[in-house]
Each structure stands twice: as structure tokens, then as C-alpha cells.
Amino acid sequence: MSRLAGRLYLAWCALFVLAPIVVVCAAALNGGRTMLFPPEDPTLERFVEFFVSDPVWTRALQRSILIAVASAAIATLIAWPTAYGLWRRDTKLSKLLAASMAMPFALPPIVFGVGLGFLWAFSGLIGTIPAGILSHAALHGALPLATISIGLQSIDRAHLDAAATMGATERTAFRTIVLPQTIPYTLSGFFFALVLSFNEFIVMFFVSASAYATVTLQIFNSLRNGFTPTMAVGAIVFILTSVAVFSLVARFGDLPRLMGADPSRR
Amino acid sequence: MSSGEPGPGAPQGDPADLRLWDVRKTFPGGAVAVESVDLRFPAGELTALLGPSGCGKTTLLRMIAGLESPSFGRIELGGEDITDLPAHKRRFGMVFQNFALFPHLTVAENVAYSLAIEGVAKPKRRARAEELLDLVQLPGYGARRIGELSGGQRQRVAIARALAQEPSVFLLDEPMSALDAKLREEMQVELRLLQQRLGITTVVVTHDQREAMTMADRIVVMSNGRAEQVGPPQEVYQRPANRFVAGFIGKANFLSGTADRGEVLLATGARLSVAPAANFRDGAPVQVACRPEWTFLASEPGANTLAGRVAFVRDIGQVREIHVETPAGPQVCELPFSSPARPRLGDAVHLFLPPELIRVFPAQDRAEAA
Amino acid sequence: MTAARPQASGGRRPGFGAVQALLGLVLAALCVAPFAIVLVVSFGQVVEGASWRWALSLENYLRFFVGLEWPASTSFLYLQKLWWTLVYAGLAAVIAVAFAFPFTWLTTRQSRRIQTVWLVFLLSSLSLSEVFVVMGWDVLLSNRSGLPMVFRETGLTDWLQSVGWFDTLRDWGMATPRNVRFKTSVFATVLTMSYLVFPYAVILLYPALSRLDPAMLEAARTMGARPFTVIRTVVLPAARLPLTGAALLLFVYLLGAYVVVSVFADPARQTLTITIYESVRGATLNAPFGAAQAVILLLTAGGFLLASLRLSRLAEAKA
Structure with missing residues (x-):
């Protein structure tokens, strides 16, 4: 009885989570120019528009990908020394660095977005792609910082001692012991940052200053100026990207552990 | 010391x-x-x-x-x-408590880790790893993953790894x-x-x-x-x-008393002679230790004996442990399994502590005082 | 023969110090400076047109709390915005945690493999942009298709009218004379906000619940507790701190919600994020005032964030 109730509840939650996603996906099939559900006159024309023929969307997609990949790479690059410092040297400076890296992610992004808007305006970089990339790297650095820290904590410190007794300097131990064992966590952090950058809206809203649009910005514009089913295609692309990326993370890393489950239990 | x-x-x-x-x-x-x-x-x-x-x-x-x-x-x-x-x-070379084997490397790579760091060429490394795995009786295990090994095998790998650098x-x-x-x-x-x-x-x-x-x-x-x-x-x-050492290494019965002319005067009034004579100032508080296997049953009261009552008996394979309650405190006596004496619960017995097997220490160790 | 020795230094490498110094500069410029700039600008003064100049004036804050015309007249317009910011976020956070708790609990009782599938599913929906979520619910809640249509077609609307609850809905502004209406309403805003953070709530509760020792639950079972009693008497008390902590974090996160509010909230009941946008980039163009609002949002969020950090420390100390 209670087992059945539990299953029903899980199913109901899954339905709740899926409902708007399904609706958006189905809306992409609309033949007309309005978003209707269920779709009328189903067609795949919108997909062609999104990926190939409509330059507004294809350019937005290219920018989104560029910003997501570049910012995730930079975020991971900055996160590594921060996480390593926190793990290896438990100093005030290390803690301060980690805290300042986590801050933008923890506080309301609109405040960070406003601040970045001022920062780039003062430095004359507002509305440029590099400014967008750096902004996202700063916003999402907390994610690789967290996953890499979890990865480093999973390394038995006796491994470093063992390496030292076998002649490894700190540098050698880092290369031969620490790095190989934390690769899954590094990749997970990179992908978390990538996916979130891909989906991020408000910070990009302020730092792009209408000079360019990413897919989320373009969708928001459409949302205000009347829906077009093409934007639903964007949503499908995003959902599929997320599922693919997190499945990869789950395949190559221990997702339950990354999310904080007790590693000793199976 | x-x-x-x-x-x-x-x-x-x-x-x-x-x-x-x-x-x-x-x-x-x-x-x-x-x-x-x-x-x-x-x-x-x-x-x-x-x-x-x-x-x-x-x-x-x-x-x-x-x-x-x-x-x-x-x-x-x-x-x-x-x-x-x-x-x-x-x-x-060091072997760690949980072995600290590197999970991302194979057995052979673990063993040859120190050689790889030194820059020893690969074929030579492989040969040396095989040699060491033979030494710890794990021939042919080189290609395995650490996760596939049992606890005993892991220990052998850890030993081989620590010895690889000679x-x-x-x-x-x-x-x-x-x-x-x-x-x-x-x-x-x-x-x-x-x-x-x-x-x-x-x-x-x-x-x-x-x-x-x-x-x-x-x-x-x-x-x-x-x-x-x-x-x-x-x-x-x-x-x-x-x-401390007497209590930590093996088992010992302890008795409190004072030194008296090379012998020990127990709180109960009984005297224990010690050979060679204990070298203590008269009246100094001392502890007497005697191991259970050096404590014997005597048929009647005499020199260096303590009267008591059997409180507990347990047969554990090769020895029989007799727990005796005496006025000077509980004592344990270990009899060989072959011993004909079979005291039972509640029996009145006499324990004999041979003077040459008794050890006498100051009442307080430095370790205890600290 | 012997010599006093300094404490172990752990073999500090000078190279890493340089790395950390460089890192400090980068982080200061990218992560800390934006917040500092917002704070500084918030004391600035707006001049003719859309521009502003550096100043050390408190007029923006004064305007926020008592209005421009003070002391002649007072206006609590922006305090109302702050109030609605707190209300939406608070309601949605509590609702999300309330629904996520049984969900997470049931999930953690499954095998690792099934847990992983659920986590992939949740992470995917979690990373979904606010923009998409709003788009989906917008279709679902719109008057021409979606839920109102379902209400009418299934006869639910008629039933509501027959039992008299329809009038109550009308009083709440959630119905037109003919059918239910969800846009724009507090309901739609809170619903979509809780949807936004539901996966976050699960992820936040997951560590605490998945680490609960099954032996403890089995012990309760052997003492005669039924499954529901186990949850009430063992799981819930053990998870009280994580639950509160999660609700606080989600609350802070929702304080920054923008798209949801701009689409679903009644214009009279919008939040600070909307007015911040309007001041900085939108119609009103008063950057220093926008910055002042952002500072107040920041302080509110920071305060609650510190509280949740305290709470999680407390939880760790207890564990």
C-alpha cells in the first residue's frame, strides 16, 4: 500500500517536472506562427529554421556555444588552483580565494549582472563576446570549484605520502597521482559550467547590452514580442544537450557521490 | 631508558x-x-x-x-x-596501513611507480615489476587493477612496491x-x-x-x-x-605492597620473597607482577602462597584459566591442559608465586604519573 | 648534537604562492569588483537625461525607503516591491521543499543505478533556463490552450461554479466570468518558481537523506514503527536542519528570479528584480537608484545566506 503510494508520488513528480518540457517540445512542431498546444499542422520546418535557414537563430546558437565552451574552460582553469590551494594549504588566503569564487554564484545573479554591466562599461568592453565569456566564467567558477574539491577530498592523503616515500616531489605527485584521479571530477565541473552557461539569461542580458543575442536572449525577446515556435526548437536543443551532458557525467563519474551521497554505500 | x-x-x-x-x-x-x-x-x-x-x-x-x-x-x-x-x-620504502595503492594504475604500474619517477626505461621497469611480483608470490598479476585484488594480495603488492626502489x-x-x-x-x-x-x-x-x-x-x-x-x-x-610493559606485553597479575628488607609486604600482611632480592628503600610502595602461567596451584599454605577461592574457570584450548579471588585482589592462574588439578567454582585454593618469577616495580610508572 | 627546530613547514613551494597571487588578482577583478562597483554606484547621483555622476549621496536609499517626495509625502512603493520579492520567494521555497522531501526520500531508497537516472533527469531540468521554464508554463497556463482549456473541456469549470468555489477564485483574480484564469496571478508566479527550484531542493536534500543509516530505520521498524511512523519520528527530525537550510538557500536563489515575475506577476505585484532592470537598462534609466536597489537585494540575500551557512555548520557539528 505505502509502496504503491510512493511510486505514485514519484510518478506524479516526474509528470510535474516533465509537463512544461513536453509542452515546449510539442510546440516546436507547430506549422503556423503561433505557439499552440497541442500543435496544429505538425512540421519540422522550425528545426530547419533554427539550425540552418534563419540567421537570427543560427548566429545566436553559435554565440551560445562559443560562450558556453570558452567560459566553462576558463572557469575550470581558474577553479583548479583555487581548489588545490584549499585542499593542500589550509590558509586564510586559500579560503578567501575560494569564498570570492563562490560568491557570484551564491548571490542573486541580477546584482552580479548589474555590477558586471558597470565593470564592462567602464573598461569599454561592454557588448563584446570576450566580456560575455569572462562574465560567465566568473559566474560559474563555483561549479568546477565544488566538483574538483570533492574530487580532491576523495584522494587518500596516504597516496601522497606513499608517492613521497617512492621519490615523488609535490610536482611529480600532482602529475602522477592527483591529476589522473581527479579527471572525472574536473570534467564534471566543466560540463556543469557549460550547461549552466548555455542556459544562463540574466547576466548575459546585462553584459551583452543588446549588442548580440545568445539563444536564451533571443528566446526572451520572442517571449516578449510574441511567440514563435522556432524558439521551442531552441528549448529542445537545450534539454537534449543537458541530458546528454549529465548522462556523460554519470557514465564517467560517480554522480550520486558528486551530489553528496555516502561513497561507501552502494 | x-x-x-x-x-x-x-x-x-x-x-x-x-x-x-x-x-x-x-x-x-x-x-x-x-x-x-x-x-x-x-x-x-x-x-x-x-x-x-x-x-x-x-x-x-x-x-x-x-x-x-x-x-x-x-x-x-x-x-x-x-x-x-x-x-x-x-x-x-613504506607500506601504509590501508596500503595506499593507486587505484588508477595497474598492479605492475604501482610496483614500478618509483622506477617510472626515476625515469627508468619501460622494458626494464616491466622486468623489475615481474621480478618483485614473483618475490611476493603474485606472478602474472601485473596487468590487474587494484580493485580486483583481495586484501592479502593488496598487501603483497604494497610490499613489492615499497621494495622496488631497493x-x-x-x-x-x-x-x-x-x-x-x-x-x-x-x-x-x-x-x-x-x-x-x-x-x-x-x-x-x-x-x-x-x-x-x-x-x-x-x-x-x-x-x-x-x-x-x-x-x-x-x-x-x-x-x-x-x-606498563608487564601489563601490555602478555598478561600479569598485580599486587600492591611495600618493600621490606628485600621482600614485599602485601597490604593483607602476607610476605612475598623475591629472588634476587628487590632493590628498594624499605617502606617504598611497590607493585608486584606475576604472569598467570607462572602462578601455580599449591596443595597447602606455605611460603609465597596466597589463599583464595575459585571465582571462575574457563577452558580455552591448550590452557585452563583459573580466576581466584584472594584478599589481595583477583588473580589468574593458567594451568596447562594436561595438568591433573581440576579446581571447581567455589573451591578453596592456594596460589604459589615463585620468588624467581616475580617482578617488582615502583608503585607508579613515570608514564602513569604523567 | 641536538638543535631546536622550527615547526614543520610542509615544504611550501614558492611557485604556488605566485599562482595564488595571480589568482587573487583575477578573482578580485571578476568576482568581487562587480559587487563593489554596484555598492559605489549606489551612492551616485543621476543627472540630466540618462547619465549619472559619482557622488556620496544617500538620496537613492532615501527614495527606496520613503520615496522621492519625502518629507512632504512618503511612498512605500519600493518597500512593497521588496515585500513581494520576499513573499514569492518564501512561498515558492517552502512549497518546493515540502514536495521535494518525500520525493528525495523515496529516491534515496532506490538502488544506485536508479538514483543516477533520477539525478540525470533532475539535473537536466535544473539546468533548464528560467526562460524555457517560463515558456513552458506560459503555454500550459495560457487562456487559449493549456490548463484553462482542460478545466473547461473536462467540466471542471462547471463543477467549480456549481459548488460555488468559482466565485472565490474570481475574488482572488484567478478567474474571468467564464473560465479560470492563471495569468497573471500570484498562483502562477509561485507555481512556476517552485517548479524552478524543485530540482535544486532535491539536490540539496539528497546528501542528508542518502546518508541516513538504514540500520537506524530498520531499528525503528523492529520496534514496531510503521513506514510512515518511521519517516515522521526518525527521518524528519534527522532532516530538520537540512530541510530548513535547503528552504533558505532556495529562498535566496529565488530572490533573483526575473523572467518568471516579468511574465506571470501582476504589474502591481512585481519584484525588485524588475525595477532594478528598469532603472539600469529599461524605461526609467536611473543607474544609481538601480544600484541602490541591487545593494538592498544583495544585503537581503547575503543575510539569509549567512543564516543558512550558520545552519549548515550547526548541522555538521551535530552530525
């Missing part, structure tokens, strides 16, 4: 010995792990650091390995000061603690045979006195950051230097 023998810190012995001079370790929080230790680890011998958990034995081992630097004192190997030499330059000193930190009881006994013998074959200076940290006695040429009994006694296993067992 509290033992009467010449201290191991005395300037003598083989020049290749590993020596500690007044080594101390205080952790940043102020906790004192090692108080002041002078020790000599003779070349080619196996020395066991034995003590209860928290006695400082592991910290001492880590200082020898160079993983921890002493707050004070000097470490020498072959007359050379190595106190400031970092672990990766000492390269003492270390001048071989260190083992509680090497048997991750193994089950039966395997532990086998590995103790095997490790000892291996060590003797290679003739390598070895230090083993353990809290298991049986393990220490099985493997060691010499035992260092530690407590509260100090070495309480140093000596061959039998000597430590037969002639414990103080009350």
Missing part, C-alpha cells in the same frame, strides 16, 4: 644503523606526540614499535620516513644527518590491520622470512604484541610518546622494565 641495559642511544654499534637522537614531536595545536626518543635501529634487523593507539609510534615512523619533521632532535642514517632530508629524497630502510605502518586474523598470521611469517632473506633494515609499527613477537628481532615498547623498553622479544616478555 628505564631498562637497566645500555641505552640504544649510546654511541656504539654498526655505522650503517638508523639512529634517532632526542627526537621530539609537538603538533601545531600543542599536542605532544613524541616526547623524547633515543633509539638505534641496527642494520639488517627488524625492529617493532609496539604500543597502544596514540602512543606516538606512527608519528615516530612518519618522522623516520620524512613525512613528518621532528620538532627537535636528529635522525641519522649511516652516520649521516638526514633530519632535513624530505621523504622523496630519503626514499625509504630502499635502505623498509617501513611498515600497521601492515596487518586490514587483514583478517588467519591471513594475518600467515603474512607475519612470510614478511619475516622475506625480510631475513633480503637483510634489510626494517621498522614495523604495530599494536599487536603477538605480531611484534612473531616478526621482530627487537621490540620497542612505547607509551605516551616515550620508549618504555627496548629489547629482544623474550627479554621484554621475561623481564619487563616497568609495570
